[in-house]
Amino acid sequence: xxxxxxxxxxxxxxxxxLVTIEDVEYTASLLxxxxxxxxxxxxxxxxxxxxxxxxxxxxxxxxxxxxEVNNRPDEFKP
Amino acid sequence: xxxxxxxRKKDLILSVxxxxxxxxxxxxxxxxxxxxxxxxxxxxxLLSLLPPTIRLISGPGCPVxxxxxxxxxxxxxxxxxxxxxxxxxxDLIRVPGSTTSLEKERASGGDIRIIYSVLESLGIAxxxxxxxxxxxGIGFETTAPATxxxxxxxxxxxxxxxxxxxxxxVMPPVMEALVKEGVIIDGFIAPGHVSxxxxxxxxxxxxxxxGLGVVVSGFEPVDxxxxxxxxxxxxxxxxxxxxxxYQRVVNSEGNKIAQQMLNxxxxxxxxxxxxxxxxxxxxxxxxxxxxSFDAEKHFTVEVPESSEPKGCICGQILRGLKTPxxxxxxxxxxxxxxxxxxxxxxxxxxxxxxxxYRS
Numbered sequence: 001x002x003x004x005x006x007x008x009x010x011x012x013x014x015x016x017x018l019v020t021i022e023d024v025e026y027t028a029s030l031l032x033x034x035x036x037x038x039x040x041x042x043x044x045x046x047x048x049x050x051x052x053x054x055x056x057x058x059x060x061x062x063x064x065x066x067x068e069v070n071n072r073p074d075e076f077k078p
Numbered sequence: 079x080x081x082x083x084x085x086r087k088k089d090l091i092l093s094v095x096x097x098x099x100x101x102x103x104x105x106x107x108x109x110x111x112x113x114x115x116x117x118x119x120x121x122x123x124l125l126s127l128l129p130p131t132i133r134l135i136s137g138p139g140c141p142v143x144x145x146x147x148x149x150x151x152x153x154x155x156x157x158x159x160x161x162x163x164x165x166x167x168x169d170l171i172r173v174p175g176s177t178t179s180l181e182k183e184r185a186s187g188g189d190i191r192i193i194y195s196v197l198e199s200l201g202i203a204x205x206x207x208x209x210x211x212x213x214x215g216i217g218f219e220t221t222a223p224a225t226x227x228x229x230x231x232x233x234x235x236x237x238x239x240x241x242x243x244x245x246x247x248v249m250p251p252v253m254e255a256l257v258k259e260g261v262i263i264d265g266f267i268a269p270g271h272v273s274x275x276x277x278x279x280x281x282x283x284x285x286x287x288x289g290l291g292v293v294v295s296g297f298e299p300v301d302x303x304x305x306x307x308x309x310x311x312x313x314x315x316x317x318x319x320x321x322x323x324y325q326r327v328v329n330s331e332g333n334k335i336a337q338q339m340l341n342x343x344x345x346x347x348x349x350x351x352x353x354x355x356x357x358x359x360x361x362x363x364x365x366x367x368x369x370s371f372d373a374e375k376h377f378t379v380e381v382p383e384s385s386e387p388k389g390c391i392c393g394q395i396l397r398g399l400k401t402p403x404x405x406x407x408x409x410x411x412x413x414x415x416x417x418x419x420x421x422x423x424x425x426x427x428x429x430x431x432x433x434x435y436r437s
Binding site for chain 2: 001002003004006008021022029031032033034041043045046047048050051052053054055057058060061062065066068069070
């Protein structure tokens with residue numbers, strides 16, 4: 001029920017956006033999120049964009065995990 | 079698919095699994111409180127990747143499952159009122175009420191429509207001005223803002239035949255209630271999309287007052303494994319705190335617009351949860367100044383005395399006390415095609431998930 005899926009914004013028209021998930025187009029209401037632009041990724045939940053996906057944070061979290069499991073075993077010990 | 083594929087890499091998942099096995103010394107119990115997390119754990123077989131010291135239990139995070147029998151029975155009663163169109167998310171349609179289900183009522187001629195977005199209800203209301211459209215509002219902080227936005231939209235457009243039966247609920251009180259009740263939990267895998275709306279401060283008491291680890295998690299297998307690792311590290315080191323694994327979507331502030339709409343439309347009330355009873359300030363009621371949209375204020379219906387399905391242990395499963403395999407009905411009398419209880423109806427219900435992915 002609380003599932004939300006990352007969707008790419010293609011275009012914005014007022015309070016709705018055209019988004020795609022794996023090349024399938026959906027309409028997303030922007031009533032709950034402002035400053036949405038084409039090219040952004042948003043989380044789509046029950047027809048609403050509820051939050052943006054932060055590309056920098058996404059990359060950083062993955063990198064940190066890679067570092068933790070691969071490179072710095074000693075530092076990770078509690 | 080971007081933001082999906084990179085979180086499903088087998089090598090990385092196995093590396094985190096190895097890391098977990100190398101650092102875990104204490105026997106711990108972690109509860110995931112979101113049905114989406116329950117689905118991910120079983121879909122990707124993550125339990126088999128955990129060390130024997132770490133046990134995961136499912137909590138009350140499936141809105142369909144925790145909705146009280148009284149709410150379900152009230153929805154059935156509305157569907158029988160002449161001139162009423164009931165709109166609902168698909169998850170609710172097959173939940174057994176005390177005597178019937180929305181699916182059966184629809185087969186008997188009730189006008190019950192499954193929608194994807196609550197905004198569709200407004201379109202249906204405009205197309206049917208001589209009818210009353212009642213939307214069944216279920217879901218937590220992730221979903222409730224959409225209902226709030228629809229009510230405010232209806233107000234702006236002066237749509238007077240749109241109503242909401244609100245069973246919306248909020249997460250923190252039920253998480254605290256479980257701990258206070260004595261359910262043994264060392265840490266919570268906290269719901270990612272609830273937190274995308276609320277921010278993370280709602281969990282502070284769980285860490286500071288109750289000494290529990292809290293990690294807000296994403297829904298892909300790498301996310302889940304990383305979250306378990308973060309919780310294990312917290313608990314092994316004796317330092318409980320609120321952390322966010324799902325940084326790409328969740329920030330500490332949350333979604334301010336959604337929070338403002340929630341606050342404008344709803345106020346907290348004591349609410350009933352299946353299996354958990356009445357929990358103080360855990361439900362969302364439509365504020366009095368918007369009562370023209372509140373179905374409970376406009377429609378008086380006779381609701382038969384509610385009764386839980388006999389033999390169903392959904393309530394104990396929602397509290398993390400039992401698992402589906404402890405239930406005599408599971409997989410025999412109760413299956414996804416013939417569900418007895420709510421936990422088997424919703425696709426993210428613990429019983430439905432166990433059934434689908436059992437080996």
